[in-house]
Amino acid sequence: xxxxxxxPHIKEVSACHGVYDEKNLNEKDPVSFxxxxxxxxxxxxxxxxxxxxxxxxxxxxxxxxxxFRNGDYVINMVMDVIAKMGIKxxxxxxxxxxxxxxxxxxxxxxxxxxxxxxxxxxxxxxxxVSHGLMDFPVIFRSHGGRAxxxxxxxxxxxxxxxxxxxxxxxxxxxGYNRDSEEGSCCGSLGYAKLxxxxxxxxIIITDHLVSFPNTPFGIPESQVDYVVKVDNIGDPNGxxxxxxxxxxNPKELLIAQYATNAIVASGYFKNNFSMQMGSGGASLxxxxxxxxxxxxxxxxxxxxxxxxxxxxxxxHEEGLVKKILDVQSFxxxxxxxxxxxxxxxxxxxxxxxxxxxxxxxxxxxDFVILSALEVDVDFNVNVMxxxxxxxxxxxxxxxxxxxxxxxxxxxxxLLRGRIPTICTKVNTVxxxxxxxxxxxxxxxxxxxxxxxxxxxxxxxxxxPVTTIEKLRDRAERIxxxxxxxxxxxxxxxxxxxxxxxxxxxxxxxxD
Amino acid sequence: MExxxxxxxxxxxxxDIIVRIEPKxxxxxxxxxxxxxxxxxxxxxxxxxxxxLEGLGVTSAYVNAVDKGALDCTVAARTLAAAYRAxxxxxxxxxxxxxR
Amino acid sequence: MSRLRRSMLFVPxxxxxxxxxxxxxxxxxxxxxxxDSVAITEKDAARFLVYKALTTLRYGKKExxxxxxxxxxxxxxxxxxxIVRARPDVIRLPKTDSAKDVIECEREIERIEREAGIPVGTxxxxxxxxxANGVLNxxxxxFSSKRLIGIALGAEDYVTDLKxxxxxxxxxLMFARGMIVNAAKAAGIMALDTVYSDVNNEEGFIAEATMIxxxxxxxxxxxxxxxxxxxxxxxxxxxxxxxxxxxxxDAIAEANARGSGVASLKGKMIDxxxxxxxxxxxxxxxxxxTITVEEV
Numbered sequence: 001x002x003x004x005x006x007x008p009h010i011k012e013v014s015a016c017h018g019v020y021d022e023k024n025l026n027e028k029d030p031v032s033f034x035x036x037x038x039x040x041x042x043x044x045x046x047x048x049x050x051x052x053x054x055x056x057x058x059x060x061x062x063x064x065x066x067x068f069r070n071g072d073y074v075i076n077m078v079m080d081v082i083a084k085m086g087i088k089x090x091x092x093x094x095x096x097x098x099x100x101x102x103x104x105x106x107x108x109x110x111x112x113x114x115x116x117x118x119x120x121x122x123x124x125x126x127x128x129v130s131h132g133l134m135d136f137p138v139i140f141r142s143h144g145g146r147a148x149x150x151x152x153x154x155x156x157x158x159x160x161x162x163x164x165x166x167x168x169x170x171x172x173x174x175g176y177n178r179d180s181e182e183g184s185c186c187g188s189l190g191y192a193k194l195x196x197x198x199x200x201x202x203i204i205i206t207d208h209l210v211s212f213p214n215t216p217f218g219i220p221e222s223q224v225d226y227v228v229k230v231d232n233i234g235d236p237n238g239x240x241x242x243x244x245x246x247x248x249n250p251k252e253l254l255i256a257q258y259a260t261n262a263i264v265a266s267g268y269f270k271n272n273f274s275m276q277m278g279s280g281g282a283s284l285x286x287x288x289x290x291x292x293x294x295x296x297x298x299x300x301x302x303x304x305x306x307x308x309x310x311x312x313x314x315x316h317e318e319g320l321v322k323k324i325l326d327v328q329s330f331x332x333x334x335x336x337x338x339x340x341x342x343x344x345x346x347x348x349x350x351x352x353x354x355x356x357x358x359x360x361x362x363x364x365x366d367f368v369i370l371s372a373l374e375v376d377v378d379f380n381v382n383v384m385x386x387x388x389x390x391x392x393x394x395x396x397x398x399x400x401x402x403x404x405x406x407x408x409x410x411x412x413x414l415l416r417g418r419i420p421t422i423c424t425k426v427n428t429v430x431x432x433x434x435x436x437x438x439x440x441x442x443x444x445x446x447x448x449x450x451x452x453x454x455x456x457x458x459x460x461x462x463x464p465v466t467t468i469e470k471l472r473d474r475a476e477r478i479x480x481x482x483x484x485x486x487x488x489x490x491x492x493x494x495x496x497x498x499x500x501x502x503x504x505x506x507x508x509x510x511d
Numbered sequence: 512m513e514x515x516x517x518x519x520x521x522x523x524x525x526x527d528i529i530v531r532i533e534p535k536x537x538x539x540x541x542x543x544x545x546x547x548x549x550x551x552x553x554x555x556x557x558x559x560x561x562x563x564l565e566g567l568g569v570t571s572a573y574v575n576a577v578d579k580g581a582l583d584c585t586v587a588a589r590t591l592a593a594a595y596r597a598x599x600x601x602x603x604x605x606x607x608x609x610x611r
Numbered sequence: 612m613s614r615l616r617r618s619m620l621f622v623p624x625x626x627x628x629x630x631x632x633x634x635x636x637x638x639x640x641x642x643x644x645x646x647d648s649v650a651i652t653e654k655d656a657a658r659f660l661v662y663k664a665l666t667t668l669r670y671g672k673k674e675x676x677x678x679x680x681x682x683x684x685x686x687x688x689x690x691x692x693x694i695v696r697a698r699p700d701v702i703r704l705p706k707t708d709s710a711k712d713v714i715e716c717e718r719e720i721e722r723i724e725r726e727a728g729i730p731v732g733t734x735x736x737x738x739x740x741x742x743a744n745g746v747l748n749x750x751x752x753x754f755s756s757k758r759l760i761g762i763a764l765g766a767e768d769y770v771t772d773l774k775x776x777x778x779x780x781x782x783x784l785m786f787a788r789g790m791i792v793n794a795a796k797a798a799g800i801m802a803l804d805t806v807y808s809d810v811n812n813e814e815g816f817i818a819e820a821t822m823i824x825x826x827x828x829x830x831x832x833x834x835x836x837x838x839x840x841x842x843x844x845x846x847x848x849x850x851x852x853x854x855x856x857x858x859x860x861d862a863i864a865e866a867n868a869r870g871s872g873v874a875s876l877k878g879k880m881i882d883x884x885x886x887x888x889x890x891x892x893x894x895x896x897x898x899x900x901t902i903t904v905e906e907v
Contacts (some may be wrong), residue, residue, distance in 0.1 A: 250836035254636060257840070388550055417525055417580025418548050442635045478631070478668070480583060482551030520656045526628035584667035585627040588659040595655065603689075605662065605696040605727075 037212045040169030043227045047081045047205070050226045051159075054201035056082065059089045059114075060158040063199060065192035066096035066119070067163075067175060067328060071184070071238020074163035074205050076103045077230065083107055089114040093155060095146065095191035095349070096394050099123030100238065108133055117155065119143060120384070120394020129492055130390040132508045138391075138493045140384065140430075143191065143327070144353025144362065144400035145498040150198045151356050154500070160199035162192045162219065163233040167206040171224025172217040175329070175346070176339045179210040184236040187329025187338040188308070189218035193348035196223040207233045218346055244309045244331045246288060247281035251442050255411050256285030258463065259369060259440045264293050265461035266454060268366040268407055271299050276306040276368040276401055279330045282411045283369045287311040294320050305352070305361050306368075306397060308344075313337040316344065325361050327352040327397075353400035355498050362397070362404030370398055372412045372439075374426040377468050379433030379448050381410055382426040384495065387419040389485040389509045391493060395430050399498045402435040407454065414441040420475035420482065422446075422468065427485060429504040430495060439468060446471050486510045514572045518597025521581075521589040528581035530560065530593040533573040540564055540571070546578035559583050563590040572597070614674060615639045615898050616761065616801055616830040617846040618839050623648035624657035624677075630664045633673075636836035637843070640674040645690050646681075646705050654686055658693045665697035676737070678703040682712070688719055695723040700735055701760055706768065707738035708745045710755035717756050732758065737803070741765035742772045746787045749794035761801030761829065764791050767808075777808075779815050781822070792827045804831040813841060820845040848892045856889035 004010065004019050029036060044050045056062070062082075064075045075094065080103075082090070088111050097104070097116070102124035107113045115136040121129055129138055141149065149155035164173035165184050173196075175189040184207070196202045196219045204219070209229045247253065259282065263269050275290075277283045288311060294300065303323040304312045310333030315321040317337075324344040329335040337344045353362045362368075373393060374382040381402075384393045402408040412421045422441065437454060439446045446468035447455040458465045476482075486509075493506030514534045521529040535541065542560060546553055556578055563586075564572065572594075581589070595603065620638035622629050624645045633641045643664070649657040661677060677694045679702060680686035687704075694702065704716050717736065724731045736758040740746055746769070753762050764787055770776055775783045788804070795802035804823040807816045820831060820842050830846070833839055848856070859874075859881055866874035874881045 248837075250636065251632060253837060387548065418552055418582060419580070442632070478582065480552060480555055482548075483554065485550050520659075522625075524626070524628060526631060581627055582631060582668075584663040585631075585660065588627075588663040589656070591659045591663075592656040601655075601689075603693065605693050 034211070037169045040227075042171055042224065043169050043209070043229065047078060047228050047230070048085060050203045050228050051081060051085060051087075053226060054159050054203065056087055056159055058087055061091040061093055061156060063157045063160045063195045064092070064094040065162055065189070065195065066094060066098065067186040067189060067191060068184070068234040068239045070098050070100045071235040071240075072098070072100055072163070073232055073234045074161060075101055078161045078205070079104060079107050079112065083110065083112045088112055091115040091117065093117040093146075093157060095143070095195075096120045096396070097122070097125060099125075101125055105133065115139075117141060117146070119146065119396055121391045122393070126391035130385075130506070130509045131511075132488070132490055132492060134492065137491050137505070139496060140395050140493055141496045141500065142353065142395045142399045142498045143349050143397045144355055144360065145496050145500050147194055147349035147352070147354040148356040148498070149500055150194055151350055151354060153198075157195055157199040159201045159203065160192075160195040161203050161205060162189075162196060164189065164192070164204050164206045164219065165233065166208045166210050166214055167204045167227050168210055168212040168214040168221070169227060170212055171204055171219070171221035171227050172212070172214040173204045173206065173219040173224065174214055174216075175218050176335055177208050177210065178214070178339065180208065183208050184234050184239045185332065185335045186239055187335030188326040188346035190327030190347055190352060191349050193219055193346075194350055197348075201225045203228060205230055205233060207231060240329075240332045240335060244279055244284060244311070247285055249281055251413055252281040253285050254442050255282045255413065255440055256289055258442075258445055259286045259409055259411050260289035260293060261461065261463055262409060262438055262440060262445060262458060263290060263367060265457050265463060266367070266407055267457055269293070269297075269299060272302040273299070273366045274303050274305065274364055275301060276304065276362075276365055276405070277309070277312065278369055278371055279307055279309055280371040280411070283371065284309060284311055286369050286411070287315070291315055291320060303361075303364075305365060306401065308334040308337070310334055313341070313344070316341060325352070353397050353404070353498070355400075360400075360404065362401045365401060365405035367407040367409060368401040368405040370402060370408065370410050370431075372410045372421065374421055374423055375410055375412060375436070375439050375468075376423050376426040376433070377472050379436040379439065379468065380426050380429045381431040381433070381436060382428045383430045384493075385428045385506060387416070387485075389427055389487060391506060395495065399431040399435065402431045403498060407437050408435055409438045409440060410436055411440045414443045414471060414475050415479055418479045420472065420479055422471040422475050424472060428495065428506055432497070432503065439471070441471060443474060444471055512567045512569050512594060512598045512600065514569060514594070514597045515599050516597055518593045518595070520592035520596060523577070523579060525579050526581055526585065528556070528576055528578040528586055528589050530586075530589045531575045532569075532593045532597040533575075534597070535571045535573050538571050540569065540574060542574045542576070544576045544578065546576075547580050548578070555583065556581075556586055559586045560590050563587045564594060567591070567594050569594055569598075615895070616674070616803060618830055618842050619676065619803065619832045620836060620839065621648070621806065621832060621834045624661045625649050625653050627660060630660065631668065634670040636839050638673070638833065638836075638839050639830065640676050640701075641670060642676040642678055642703060642832065643699075644678045645686075645694075646678050654680070658690060662693045662697045665694075665699055674701065675699040676701040676703050678705060678739075681706040682715055682719070687716070691716070691719050691723055695720055695729070695734055696727045698729065698734070701737055702734060703737045703739060703763070705739045705765065706741050706745075707752055707762075708742055709748050710751040713738050713752060713755040713759070717758055720758070734758065735760045737761045737763060739763040739765040740787070740791060741768035743769070745769075746790050749790045750797065753794040753798035753800060759798070759800050761803050762791055762795050763803040763832065764788060764805045766805035779812075781819060788823065788826055788828070796827060801829040802827060804828045806832045806834045807838065808834065810835040810837060817841050817845060846895065848896045852892055853896055856892045859885060859889040860893065
């Protein structure tokens with residue numbers, strides 16, 4: 001027995017709620033764990049119920065991730081339900097949008113969607129936006145820029161609708177399924193993680209409701225409000241290809257060979273280097289050629305970052321790449337590796353690329369290999385608008401990695417069909433030339449004059465080095481000088497640089 | 512050169528162009544062009560086709576071209592091949608010979 | 612030093628994309644083909660395309676070769692009418708069975724050169740030998756024209772003629788290769804080997820390239836750009852060979868400085884052929900060392 005008030009200093013102890021009283025105890029729940037989890041109050045029968053519970057209202061901001069790529073069913077499914085419920089004027093802040101999201105066009109026309117923020121647009125939706133579908137221009141942010149905007153609260157997400165290949169009744173969600181080999185698999189949930197963390201409300205949409213605990217998880221239950229089970233979150237074939245294939249295109253292989261030789265000669269190719277490779281044909285081939293050089297010279301990579309492919313996983317499993325930081329898995333081999341390899345770590349978008357985050361992994365890169373639709377003589381890169389001026393790309397982590405890496409290499413053919421890739425002025429600036437160090441084409445390598453030491457090293461190594469102006473001239477000599485694309489006045493898209501300042505705008509296309 | 516029947520040359524491969532030339536009853540070359548690079552090079556492609564036909568003395572024809580990003584030299588080569596085929600002629604005239 | 616002809620890239624004459632990009636892969640020569648890679652119905656179209664490409668596009672310092680149809684096909688002369696005027700470096704005559712084939716072709720080339728006002732004799736030739744008879748006549752073919760820069764083996768037709776097939780080891784080509792390389796060297800021209808068609812078998816390709824280099828061939832035709840880099844590697848002298856060559860040249864220089872006509876290395880006198888070989892090796896290494904951006 002004790003006298004509560006006589007305990008010295010007890011009034012000053014925080015988190016002390018007085019004297020224990022048996023009356024306050026909850027009833028003991030005698031059912032089995034399995035029965036109990038079946039009754040989880042987080043699991044709701046359908047999307048409509050979940051949307052009602054989170055209190056979605058006109059004018060709010062909702063978010064989605066793009067880990068299901070072109071196989072995604074979630075965005076269209078959720079938007080259809082929202083439209084049916086009569087909610088209007090929403091801002092859709094997706095980490096990215098792609099071809100399969102064309103049904104959003106109707107929701108935009110009907111006023112359900114007022115505004116879109118995304119990393120990219122493609123297909124019919126990109127085409128429609130380029131032709132003036134929306135009055136509020138689409139805001140394009142890099143992955144790092146979006147992460148920063150969410151972290152600082154500037155991009156406030158009211159409700160995140162996040163598809164997950166597996167989830168337990170309490171909301172522990174994952175990009176793969178440890179309980180079954182069936183269903184879809186996207187590996188890392190990197191872009192979804194941050195949305196779950198910062199959104200006011202978070203709904204997980206899954207087609208595989210598995211038993212608690214769904215560990216190790218990509219998104220923890222503490223960040224999840226509701227879980228909705230649906231028949232299918234996506235088309236597995238659209239979400240993942242089995243393995244990203246090596247290109248046999250001789251021109252891509254040639255570019256890759258040049259890029260590899262540039263890396264080897266750059267001074268950054270030494271033990272414990274760090275790198276990021278894209279998933280384009282030439283980038284993947286660089287991984288293959290670099291692997292040969294690593295074996296030849298007994299050099300190991302400390303970490304590989306970014307969108308991860310089977311090629312990187314192979315190098316990891318061979319011991320050539322020690323650690324993998326994976327914000328997005330590009331193929332099934334990569335996705336399975338997230339599941340099976342201890343040092344294949346999924347990371348969120350902020351860890352990956354946010355400028356607010358000083359420790360962001362992009363800042364630790366020795367080099368990155370990036371692609372481009374256009375590069376101009378000031379080294380500015382366009383990855384957004386096609387040769388007809390229509391939106392058909394994504395900013396992705398392009399400006400983030402370019403800014404962070406010690407050496408940024410852009411690989412592209414000198415011409416695509418008849419269109420020069422190296423030009424006088426890019427149609428849309430996505431990544432500023434100041435952050436691009438080397439441009440590798442099939443017809444020569446150009447080094448940014450700001451990096452004379454790289455130029456020297458490449459010349460020393462006998463690489464085919466030239467100037468960016470000469471590459472542009474050569475392209476125009478072969479193809480002829482292209483006439484400019486005709487744009488209207490209306491601004492249909494705004495490109496935010498990674499610090500969320502406006503770097504360029506996209507105007508309406510006139511046919 | 513007189514266009515006697517339909518002559519076609521080229522393929523649908525990237526960097527190629529299909530040129531189809533057909534007889535026409537009235538004077539003038541009527542040209543329709545589809546191109547993957549219409550905005551940037553449409554006028555140039557049309558110019559090359561017209562100049563090539565002019566060089567052959569073709570003054571009356573329907574021409575339909577579907578371009579997949581062909582360079583000027585390819586546009587000219589396909590136009591020449593289609594025109595000779597359409598004229599059922601093998602009297603080729605090669606103008607080269609100048610020293611490179 | 613004469614031109615390097617380690618690699619000759621085959622480019623189908625009716626493929627505009629490949630014709631446009633033919634120079635980017637770093638082969639020593641580019642061979643535009645009007646023969647086997649062009650369907651019989653497209654011979655005219657390919658001729659226009661190659662003619663236009665040669666007279667319009669720039670290929671830098673690459674040696675430009677055009678393979679015409681053989682004269683007996685009825686297409687060869689028409690090919691020459693166009694191609695000679697487009698001024699490639701070399702006309703490649705396929706299916707050469709005898710010196711007569713070369714001479715006939717040369718006569719046509721000369722006639723066209725005169726008609727077009729091209730300096731007579733400036734169009735080079737090479738003869739591809741693709742039959743048992745042709746192989747036996749390799750010597751007379753190699754000596755048949757001053758225009759010949761080399762003779763080549765065309766293996767596909769040849770093995771058909773022998774009623775055998777190609778093997779990975781190439782035993783069926785031993786005699787033909789021996790004849791051709793010997794005839795070429797006797798005539799002071801180059802010997803060029805046939806294509807290796809299994810583009811996915813890099814190991815087999817390298818083995819064959821190593822063998823033909825050892826035999827004395829100057830180069831090889833390639834059908835895929837991917838084969839060029841490994842081929843050049845085979846034709847690049849090894850570090851060991853280079854060091855030896857440098858030592859030989861140093862010894863010569865030292866002997867010259869002494870005013871002595873006799874140089875020796877490690878107590879052994881250096882013969883004239885040894886010097887020539889060392890010189891050739893060094894030049895080849897120099898040429899092979901850097902890939903430069905040509906001003907095309």
